[in-house]
Amino acid sequence: MASLNKLAIRGIRSFDDKNISVIEFFTPVTVIVGHNGSGKTTIIECLKYASTGDQPPNTRGGAFIHDPKMANEKEVKAQVKLRFRAANGSRMLAIRNLSVSVKKTGAMTMKTLEGVLGPLVTSKVQRGVISTKCAEMDVEIPQLLGVSKAVLENVIFCHQEDSYWPLAEPSTLKKKFDDIFEATKYTKALDAIRGLRKDKVAELKTEKAKLEGLSKEKATADSLRNKLSDLTADIAQNSIELDQKREELRLQTDSNKKFYESSTKFREIYIKVDGLNSTKKHYQEELDALKENLHELAGIHMFVKAKRARALEDCNTKIDELDAEIAQFGQQLEGARKELSAIEKEINESNATVSNLRDNIRARKLVQDIAKTQAEIDEYDLEEAAKAKRLFEEKYQLEQEKQTQLQSTVARLGGSIESLQQQLEVRKEEFNKYNAINSQYREQLVTVKLSDMANADLEKYAKALDSAIMKYHSLKMEEVNDTMRHLWNKTYQGTDIDGIKICSDDDKNTGTKRSYNYRVVMTKDQVEMDMRGRCSAGQKMLASIIIRLALADSFGQNCGILALDEPTNALDTENIDALASSLIDIINERKNHANFQLVIITHDESFLRKLGQSNVMEYYWRVSRDPRQKSIIERHRFG
Numbered sequence: 001m002a003s004l005n006k007l008a009i010r011g012i013r014s015f016d017d018k019n020i021s022v023i024e025f026f027t028p029v030t031v032i033v034g035h036n037g038s039g040k041t042t043i044i045e046c047l048k049y050a051s052t053g054d055q056p057p058n059t060r061g062g063a064f065i066h067d068p069k070m071a072n073e074k075e076v077k078a079q080v081k082l083r084f085r086a087a088n089g090s091r092m093l094a095i096r097n098l099s100v101s102v103k104k105t106g107a108m109t110m111k112t113l114e115g116v117l118g119p120l121v122t123s124k125v126q127r128g129v130i131s132t133k134c135a136e137m138d139v140e141i142p143q144l145l146g147v148s149k150a151v152l153e154n155v156i157f158c159h160q161e162d163s164y165w166p167l168a169e170p171s172t173l174k175k176k177f178d179d180i181f182e183a184t185k186y187t188k189a190l191d192a193i194r195g196l197r198k199d200k201v202a203e204l205k206t207e208k209a210k211l212e213g214l215s216k217e218k219a220t221a222d223s224l225r226n227k228l229s230d231l232t233a234d235i236a237q238n239s240i241e242l243d244q245k246r247e248e249l250r251l252q253t254d255s256n257k258k259f260y261e262s263s264t265k266f267r268e269i270y271i272k273v274d275g276l277n278s279t280k281k282h283y284q285e286e287l288d289a290l291k292e293n294l295h296e297l298a299g300i301h302m303f304v305k306a307k308r309a310r311a312l313e314d315c316n317t318k319i320d321e322l323d324a325e326i327a328q329f330g331q332q333l334e335g336a337r338k339e340l341s342a343i344e345k346e347i348n349e350s351n352a353t354v355s356n357l358r359d360n361i362r363a364r365k366l367v368q369d370i371a372k373t374q375a376e377i378d379e380y381d382l383e384e385a386a387k388a389k390r391l392f393e394e395k396y397q398l399e400q401e402k403q404t405q406l407q408s409t410v411a412r413l414g415g416s417i418e419s420l421q422q423q424l425e426v427r428k429e430e431f432n433k434y435n436a437i438n439s440q441y442r443e444q445l446v447t448v449k450l451s452d453m454a455n456a457d458l459e460k461y462a463k464a465l466d467s468a469i470m471k472y473h474s475l476k477m478e479e480v481n482d483t484m485r486h487l488w489n490k491t492y493q494g495t496d497i498d499g500i501k502i503c504s505d506d507d508k509n510t511g512t513k514r515s516y517n518y519r520v521v522m523t524k525d526q527v528e529m530d531m532r533g534r535c536s537a538g539q540k541m542l543a544s545i546i547i548r549l550a551l552a553d554s555f556g557q558n559c560g561i562l563a564l565d566e567p568t569n570a571l572d573t574e575n576i577d578a579l580a581s582s583l584i585d586i587i588n589e590r591k592n593h594a595n596f597q598l599v600i601i602t603h604d605e606s607f608l609r610k611l612g613q614s615n616v617m618e619y620y621w622r623v624s625r626d627p628r629q630k631s632i633i634e635r636h637r638f639g
């Protein structure tokens with residue numbers, strides 16, 4: 001739990017720039033007492049400066065730093081060192097440095113020098129400095145203390161000049177409460193979420209349009225893929241069919257060849273028989289011619305034979321007659337001889353004809369040859385051959401037709417495959433354009449789905465944040481009002497006000513439920529009245545303190561520090577006493593809480609005494625001026 005440990009001041013306001021003044025903060029309460037202008041408020045200012053980096057109001061130009069004129073220097077260097085325990089329990093040291101220098105013109109120039117923030121070991125910053133830059137320290141220290149800067153500024157280390165802010169004008173009150181509730185931060189976050197969602201919705205529209213385009217391309221690609229697969233399947237199917245048909249054709253061709261070859265036997269028989277028939281015919285013709293020849297020759301022979309016999313007989317008779325008459329007919333003999341030689345010639349001629357009888361033999365031979373040829377023809381099974389021929393003619397034609405059909409089928413399939421392959425190439429080329437379409441579509445789909453989900457989530461978060469902001473606001477206000485009611489009842493001694501509370505009304509100007517206007521009201525007999533402009537100075541002081549106590553309670557869970565600067569101002573004795581006892585009650589109630597630490601500044605000695613009587617503290621601090629008019633801090637024991 002966060003708590004203050006020690007504060008060292010050098011060269012701030014009325015504190016000397018040559019010496020360091022140190023104040024240690026006790027738990028649960030530290031009281032700082034001193035006269036007006038002694039430098040008490042400076043301690044709170046230093047606490048606020050160390051933790052937030054903010055200098056007090058109206059100190060621009062170096063008024064926060066010890067005046068060089070008072071220091072008799074041209075330049076004064078100031079330092080504020082704060083040792084504290086962070087909300088996580090670690091001990092920390094923050095050092096902030098400032099300087100102011102006087103120009104020849106008399107004008108002052110203030111500089112904020114580098115500081116240090118880091119874990120503390122003994123009296124030095126341990127290794128591992130968190131930051132040396134003031135802007136970073138301004139952010140880091142409130143985080144380490146576990147409270148927002150607004151709570152540190154307006155509640156915990158509220159400046160004395162600003163201590164009546166709870167009863168300030170409505171716009172100031174609204175600003176303070178909005179800062180404390182960090183309303184702007186959450187509203188900005190909410191607006192950022194809504195703005196982001198709006199942008200994302202617009203982006204999603206574009207992404208969806210892109211997805212739609214990709215979806216169409218994907219459909220085209222899918223249809224192309226189906227076509228490609230159909231074409232490939234068709235080609236494969238046709239190829240299988242082609243292979244089958246080729247095989248069938250090969251088998252058919254082989255079978256037809258074999259069939260044809262097997263049927264040559266009957267054709268050979270036919271050819272042979274045809275040959276034999278023509279030989280036979282030739283023989284027959286030759287025989288017929290010979291026969292005719294022979295017939296003629298036989299007639300001639302007979303005639304020659306008869307004529308020779310007769311001629312011989314005639315010759316012999318004539319010889320006889322002529323022998324007798326040889327003498328007589330010497331000449332006749334001669335004539336007869338001539339006639340004989342003629343006959344002899346004729347006989348010779350008839351002998352020549354006889355030689356033609358060889359033809360007769362040849363004819364016989366021809367007859368034999370014809371018979372032989374016929375026998376040969378008869379040897380062939382013409383009937384079987386005729387049957388084979390008939391069968392061949394019946395079947396071969398069909399088989400040939402089958403072969404032709406198969407050939408045309410093979411040709412058709414080949415053509416079809418070629419055409420399909422051409423189509424496939426064209427489709428492939430088309431499909432290549434959509435090569436990455438699936439991954440593109442998938443990525444786009446993921447983008448769209450994620451954006452869709454993210455947008456829905458953003459919507460949900462925005463709604464959740466919106467209602468959480470409102471819920472948080474109403475719960476906190478309820479809590480603050482409860483504490484205020486309790487503290488007021490305990491502290492306020494008058495009878496004119498039963499209680500006080502903060503009303504948060506919807507800001508009608510903004511038109512949003514998350515913007516509130518605040519007003520502090522006092523109630524009497526169920527009647528509510530705005531406190532501002534109506535309450536007394538004392539009521540105003542008490543209400544301001546009670547509101548800050550309640551706010552510190554609700555918004556400082558990790559940091560129970562609260563500094564009250566002159567809380568008794570404008571209070572009457574009764575109310576001072578009541579405030580003292582209320583504070584004592586609060587201290588007693590929370591003294592065992594590790595994070596409760598009250599710092600009370602007062603010039604009121606009687607108030608100090610009242611607090612001292614409570615036994616809630618052993619020591620207090622007294623701030624005074626030394627002889628050089630420099631502020632000094634001394635520790636005193638009560639009693």
Ligand SMILES: Nc1ncnc2c1ncn2[C@@H]1O[C@H](COP(=O)(O)OP(=O)(O)OP(=O)(O)O)[C@@H](O)[C@H]1O
Pocket residue numbers: 012013014015034035036037038039040041042043062063064065066067070160603
């Ligand atoms: N730059 C400065 N240089 C020197 N002294 C300064 C400077 N600024 C303010 N002072 C002096 O420091 C004192 C301011 O101290 P501070 O406001 O802390 O007093 P205080 O004890 O809180 O008084 P009060 O009880 O009246 O509130 C004043 O006396 C003021 O004159």
